[in-house]
Amino acid sequence: MNGFTVKHNELTAEEFLELWESVWGGGPSLEQTRLAMAHTLFRVSVYDGKKIVAMARMIGDMGLDYYIKDVVVRPEYQGRGIGRMLVGELMNFVRDHGISGTGIFVELCAMPDKIPFYQKFGFDANEAQRLKRMYQVP
Numbered sequence: 090m091n092g093f094t095v096k097h098n099e100l101t102a103e104e105f106l107e108l109w110e111s112v113w114g115g116g117p118s119l120e121q122t123r124l125a126m127a128h129t130l131f132r133v134s135v136y137d138g139k140k141i142v143a144m145a146r147m148i149g150d151m152g153l154d155y156y157i158k159d160v161v162v163r164p165e166y167q168g169r170g171i172g173r174m175l176v177g178e179l180m181n182f183v184r185d186h187g188i189s190g191t192g193i194f195v196e197l198c199a200m201p202d203k204i205p206f207y208q209k210f211g212f213d214a215n216e217a218q219r220l221k222r223m224y225q226v227p
């Protein structure tokens with residue numbers, strides 16, 4: 090994209106938290122985030138000069154399941170096609186690493202107001218509900 094730099098697997102925990110806080114406020118701890126970055130299959134980050142403006146990541150097992158996480162565009166950069174580009178980068182990763190000729194589920198969890206965004210890229214909701222529990226590690 091014009092004027093932006095796209096990097097693969099360079100997103101740092103600090104950058105992740107900066108973007109997280111730009112859209113959702115207080116994020117997870119730096120220690121948790123560092124561990125998460127280290128175990129992410131694929132990280133995409135987008136820069137305007139040196140400023141981080143967007144990120145997305147893919148987690149999963151490489152064979153059967155890929156899961157999209159943390160697609161975030163800094164508010165003042167939204168609506169310029171960066172989100173579309175991020176999803177494209179993630180899907181290219183699946184194309185390049187999935188076993189040719191097989192079907193692979195690419196999943197994600199989205200708030201209702203973001204579902205139309207993902208529907209543009211072929212994602213659709215099924216009847217499954219997301220269950221979650223915040224577990225306090227002793």
Ligand SMILES: CC(C)(COP(=O)(O)OP(=O)(O)OC[C@H]1O[C@@H](n2cnc3c(N)ncnc32)[C@H](O)[C@@H]1OP(=O)(O)O)[C@@H](O)C(=O)NCCC(=O)NCCS
Pocket residue numbers: 112159160161162163166167168169170171172173174198199200202203204205206209
């Ligand atoms: C959702 C988000 C990633 C979209 O990024 P973006 O850079 O603004 O999106 P783009 O400019 O690439 O838009 C791509 C297309 O999706 C559409 N779109 C974007 N957000 C949309 C929404 N909430 N609902 C419906 N359509 C949407 C755009 O109109 C555009 O359509 P077009 O190509 O037909 O013109 C961005 O709004 C964001 O970071 N939000 C806060 C974090 C968040 O909630 N992330 C999603 C986690 S599930």
